[in-house]
Amino acid sequence: MAESKLVIEGGHPLQGEIRIQGAKNSVLPLLSAVVLCDEDVVLERCPALSDVYAASRILTHLGCRCSFRDGKMEIRNGGISRSEIPEAMMHEMRSSITFLGPLLSRTGSCTLYLPGGCELGPRPIDMHLHALRQMGAEIHETHGMLRLQGRLRGTDLYLPFPSVGATENIMLAAVLAQGQTRIHNAAREPEIRDLAEFLAACGAKISGAGTDTVIIDGVERLHGCVYRVMPDRIVAATYLSAAAAAGGSVCIQDCCPEDLTAVTEVLRQMGCRVYCHESRIYLQSSLPLHAAPYIRTMPHPGFPTDAQALLMAAHCKARGSCMFEETIFDSRYRHVDDLIRMGADIRLSGRAAVVHGVQKLSGTTVHATDLRGGAAMLIAGLTADGITELTELSHLDRGYEDPEGVLRSLGAKIERIT
Structure with missing residues (x-):
């Protein structure tokens, strides 16, 4: 496949309105959850992403038929x-590990491999496996194969860290398990809530999603x-950070402020005017x-x-200094060298x-x-002198x-070249 690149001409403020796509970090667990269903599923506002296509290939391999058109x-x-x-297939994306819980719960036995995706440092699945063992799974790991x-049966589970992936995997494993499962110190991210609402729409019994205790009755x-x-x-x-860094005025529609x-x-601390109303965010940025x-x-x-990387790129030409502290991943400053x-x-x-x-960045x-x-480099390119x-x-x-x-719809000078 031919390699593509984005060519960005910096120095153009952003102006206009855009609608936000469906969430990558939500749709991928939803696609994993389809394994648990015994009827057809339709996902609307489904983003056209390579990770979504990778997940659909896994579902096709497992016996489903997937079709995608116009965001559906x-x-x-x-x-x-x-x-x-x-x-x-497992190596195509990190979130493929969320197939672990539902596939075991639905079939009683499964074989998977450790996943791929972005290299952000260790993201061990020890919490996933420990929880499944507590729920009654026998697990054998050999050279990256699981x-x-x-x-599976319900139990009380205590996470040492509110891991999003572990919380999702346990929820997916627990909805068909015998009895009740309680996840303590659960992740509270909005994507957890979205997964719970999808599962409930399919007949699951879940309460507490979005809090630190999630309860699932099988x-x-x-x-x-x-x-x-x-x-x-x-x-x-990302687009709010881009508009802040490049200057201008944008309205982000179909979002959750x-x-x-x-x-x-x-x-706001950086000097932008930000107004939120219902499902819209308005941002005005006057540089510097x-x-x-x-x-x-x-x-x-x-x-x-x-x-973190998005706001770091937006800070490169800001007056003064900002200290970032990354507490989640070990290797999330890999964009710094290019900045x-x-x-x-x-x-x-x-x-x-x-x-x-x-004073300035150079293309x-x-x-x-x-x-x-x-995305950080994309933002930096919008603010840099030259190409x-x-x-x-x-x-x-x-x-x-x-x-x-x-970005072109907002006035940026950018094109993809293959």
Whole structure:
């Protein structure tokens, strides 16, 4: 396949209105949950992403038929005919591990491999496996291959960290398990709530999603449903950060402002005018920005780790200095080297990064180190003098639906070249 790149001409303010796509971090667990259903499922506002296509290939392998058109994914579920997922399919994306719980729960035994995706440092699945063992699973691991079997039963589970992936996997395993499962110190992210609402629409009994204790009462079966995927809060944060950094005035439609409070508060600290009304966020940015003093990533409702790179790029030309502290992932500063190549002044020390604002960034050739790192370079390119070429777009395409088209609609000078 020919390699593509984005060519960005910096220095153009953004103006206009855009609608936000469905959430990548929600739709992928929803697609895993289809394994639990014994009827057809339709997902509306389904984003056209490479990760979504990878998940649909897994479902097709397992016995479903998937079709996608105009933001609607239809999954014909005639029954799960396989209980193993090939290694190559598992390696296409990190979130493939969310097939673990539902496949074991539905079939009683399954074989999977450790997943792939962005390299953000260790994201061990120990919590997933420990929870499934407590629910009655027998697990054998050999050279990255996982074999699981057993009839799952509900129990009380205590997570040492509010892991989103572990919370999702346990929820997916528990909906068909015998008895009641309680997840303590559960993740509180909005995507957890969206998964619970989808499962409830299919007949599951779940309460507490969005709090630190999720309660699941097992049921005999799940039917199908038609469900609308929640809006992508990180995509919304990306375009808000881009508008803040480039200057201008934008309206983000079809989003959930309450889910973005931590991000919009930082943008206000930077001098942007931010107004929220129902499902819209209005942002006005008059350059230069002013640096927020301190940003620390935390589990929801704290500042999201997925937005750290975005706000770092927006801070590169802000007046003053901002200290970032990354508490979730070990390797989430991989975008820093290319920002420095563009002229940014960033000092790293372990999990901390200090950004000192500079007068200008200069366009050059940079690459997407991972999904959000790629979005950060996109934002930096919009603010840089001259031309920026962004390569390795496979990372960006995992989470953003036609980013160049969206930005062009706001007045950016950007095109994709193959």
